[in-house]
Amino acid sequence: MSLRKNIFLWTPSKIFCERPFMTTALRIREVRVRFAPSPTGHLHLGGLRTAFYNYLFAKSHGGKFILRIEDTDQSRIVPDAVDKFENDLEWVGIVPDESPSVGGPYGPYKQSERLSLYRNQVKSILEKGEGYYCFCTDRRLDLLRREALRARQVPRYDNRCRHLSEEEVKERLDRGDNYCIRFKLMSDEEAFEDLVYGRISYNVALNEGDPVIIKSDGYPTYHFANVVDDHFMKISHVLRGVEWQISTSKHILLYSLT
Numbered sequence: 345m346s347l348r349k350n351i352f353l354w355t356p357s358k359i360f361c362e363r364p365f366m367t368t369a370l371r372i373r374e375v376r377v378r379f380a381p382s383p384t385g386h387l388h389l390g391g392l393r394t395a396f397y398n399y400l401f402a403k404s405h406g407g408k409f410i411l412r413i414e415d416t417d418q419s420r421i422v423p424d425a426v427d428k429f430e431n432d433l434e435w436v437g438i439v440p441d442e443s444p445s446v447g448g449p450y451g452p453y454k455q456s457e458r459l460s461l462y463r464n465q466v467k468s469i470l471e472k473g474e475g476y477y478c479f480c481t482d483r484r485l486d487l488l489r490r491e492a493l494r495a496r497q498v499p500r501y502d503n504r505c506r507h508l509s510e511e512e513v514k515e516r517l518d519r520g521d522n523y524c525i526r527f528k529l530m531s532d533e534e535a536f537e538d539l540v541y542g543r544i545s546y547n548v549a550l551n552e553g554d555p556v557i558i559k560s561d562g563y564p565t566y567h568f569a570n571v572v573d574d575h576f577m578k579i580s581h582v583l584r585g586v587e588w589q590i591s592t593s594k595h596i597l598l599y600s601l602t
């Protein structure tokens with residue numbers, strides 16, 4: 345399997361250039377990369393390969409290799425997976441510089457232990473009007489999906505709850521209605537330069553609608569937690585499986601929150 349086919353690399357520092365409060369990130373010369381598995385299973389060869397690319401990239405630049413556990417999908421957690429990740433990595437000679445067991449300056453390194461950080465970020469997103477409560481039920485979302493498929497269109501959320509009044513939102517929250525929190529997309533498309541594949545662009549608004557950032561169980565979505573953590577852990581480069589390439593436009597749009 346070739347590097348070109350299977351790994352994709354993205355440099356967030358390009359985006360950092362456009363964000364004044366990120367200017368300190370530009371001054372950080374240190375390479376910091378992360379391997380961020382979800383404990384929904386044990387380490388497999390594909391994951392190990394991604395870990396190796398990250399590790400070798402970090403070590404060849406005198407940088408840091410960080411192990412971050414992305415355990416926001418609580419329903420699919422395999423109980424001993426986290427400990428096994430560290431043991432299996434060590435067994436092949438990859439010793440993280442920062443990890444749940446080693447610790448480090450930007451911990452904790454398990455997302456389930458960083459919930460207050462995500463909550464603070466969401467609070468400020470809501471206060472600035474960059475996000476909103478969505479009360480749409482699974483049934484409605486399913487109907488939307490089916491209607492779109494019937495009309496041979498791409499199924500996407502129609503952003504209905506963007507337009508709820510403050511009073512309506514308050515009333516529904518007081519009533520205890522289930523909700524998730526969505527991010528208001530302000531631009532449709534965000535192109536980026538993938539260091540392996542070249543220029544990539546994907547229209548999130550057209551294909552998906554406003555993305556969920558906090559799920560109805562109160563946990564952040566992978567996309568949101570990933571962006572918040574890469575920022576706060578001062579990650580300099582992202583090397584990951586190509587299956588995440590399409591999500592990068594969404595991540596860049598999330599990065600653009602001011």
Ligand code: GLU
Pocket residue numbers: 379380381382414566570583584585588
């Ligand atoms: N938690 C994701 C996975 O297990 C990581 C994707 C990423 O590196 O951003 O595939």
